[in-house]
Amino acid sequence: MSTLSSLLRDRIDEQGPLPFSTFMDLALYHPDLGFYATSGQAGRRGDFVTSVEVGPLFGQVMADYLDRLWTELGRPAPFTIVDAGAGPGTLARTIRAAGPACAEALDYVAVERSAHQRSQHPDGIRSLPDLPTAPIVGAIVANELLDNLAFEIVHWDIEVGFRQVAVMVDSAGEFAEVLTPTEFNDPAFDPGEARSARLVWQPAATRWLQTALDLVERGRVLVLDYTNRSVYADHRAASPIRTYRDHRSGSGPLDRPGEQDITADVQVRDLIAVEPPALIATQADWLRANGIDDLVAEGKRVWADRAGIGDLAALKARSRIGEAEALLDPDGLGAFTVLEWRR
Ligand SMILES: C[S@@+](CC[C@H](N)C(=O)[O-])C[C@H]1O[C@@H](n2cnc3c(N)ncnc32)[C@H](O)[C@@H]1O
Known part of the structure; x- marks a missing residue:
């Protein structure tokens, strides 16, 4: 059976380096092997809680x-x-x-x-x-x-300016980054003292x-x-990209495609x-502004009245208080x- 990694390697063999967005799209959404086609699931037993x-x-x-x-x-x-x-x-x-x-x-x-x-x-x-x-x-x-x-990762450095990350296969057979030309540009970009920076571009x-x-x-x-209200607030960090698996941070975004969520x-x-x-x-x-405090106050009243009874209404009311905190x-x-x- 082909794995998502072997499928991506074949694709790179045929077409050359893939834009990061193409790699990410397949890693998350390949209809049979992507993260959201298999394990990826929001929920308490899933990979993240929304x-x-x-x-x-x-x-x-x-x-x-x-x-x-x-x-x-x-x-x-x-x-x-x-x-x-x-x-x-x-x-x-x-x-x-x-x-x-x-x-x-x-x-x-x-x-x-x-x-x-x-x-x-x-x-x-x-x-x-x-x-x-x-x-x-x-x-x-x-x-x-x-x-x-799926987004692009843009790399900026003081010598070359903006380029974007594509994914190739290195001599050890591992997925690796290669920098390629990009349409991204931002004349207002201000890297401060930094000599290089990483940005997320979400067309x-x-x-x-x-x-x-x-x-x-x-x-x-x-x-x-x-969200990141200011686009470049984290430009000095190594990478603005995060990955998640089993409620924990995953590894790099090129690792184990299909087995972890990729987000920014x-x-x-x-x-x-x-x-x-x-x-x-x-x-x-x-x-x-949309009334959560009233719903919580109602939950507290019900819990105060029914905690001694401990029925479903009491448990739901108590759960509401914990949910509001989260x-x-x-x-x-x-x-x-x-x-x-x-x-
Ligand atoms: C992080 S989950 C959020 C699920 C839900 N909205 C929640 O808050 O629990 C993102 C969902 O968006 C779906 N998704 C991604 N791209 C999509 C698209 N272009 N159209 C519709 N759904 C998409 C994914 O498959 C995944 O189920």
Whole structure:
């Protein structure tokens, strides 16, 4: 059976060095051997925990946000929610469990590239591999999608300027970097005292945002992700790229393709260049503005009343308090960025 590494080696033999984005795209999304086709799974037992997978609370806040939007738009039917990069469909399940008023008009579209993850989507929603093409009234929500779209690694040094990383096979048969010409340029780039720097360039993320904005006739595009507000804040670090496997940091991005997640902070400046958002907030502030404190207060009341009984309602209420701590954590999910564009 061919492995992803052997497949990538064959590809490099035939075509020469692959742009890093091509290598990353295959490592994550090869339909049979990619990380998201096999092991890659958000969730408590998976490789990472997203806000959606912390528990039902995030979906409850999102359901309230959608109800307010539905009312503001004049209660349209259908009211389409596109959950972009939906993973196994957990957000759809938790929004439904919250019982929002907009449910009567809701057309929930879970867009997920991986067939393996699509197969886990719940009944009663539309499950698609790509964004729909017809304009929508409603919202496109992308939680931790853009950081996972294949990006380029740009290398700058004082002698040559910008080049981008491509992947070749070295004499020992290992994947190795080679620097190749790039279309990336930024006349405003300021490396300070540094003689070399590494940048993440995310043309796929900016293309995705433009497509999403074009799709929404009336409503919102909501992006939630870890971001680096200033593009070059970490340019002196060895590499701005991170990898994850089994809840732990993985190894270098060229190691063990298909066995680890590859990600980088979303570069907010590039998204703003597509169109300035109406709102940029931390996830903690956004959750508070959308009612998380009331939901937690309710959970505390129920827990105080029912802790002695210890029934399911009591346990759910206690879980809500713990979930809020994780979602608001200023050193974790609470520090994520929420960007909202309005139509
Ligand atoms: C980090 S997971 C986030 C899943 C979910 N949104 C959550 O918050 O738990 C990113 C998901 O986006 C999917 N994905 C990546 N590129 C995509 C694309 N172009 N269109 C749709 N889904 C995509 C991946 O397969 C993966 O399931």
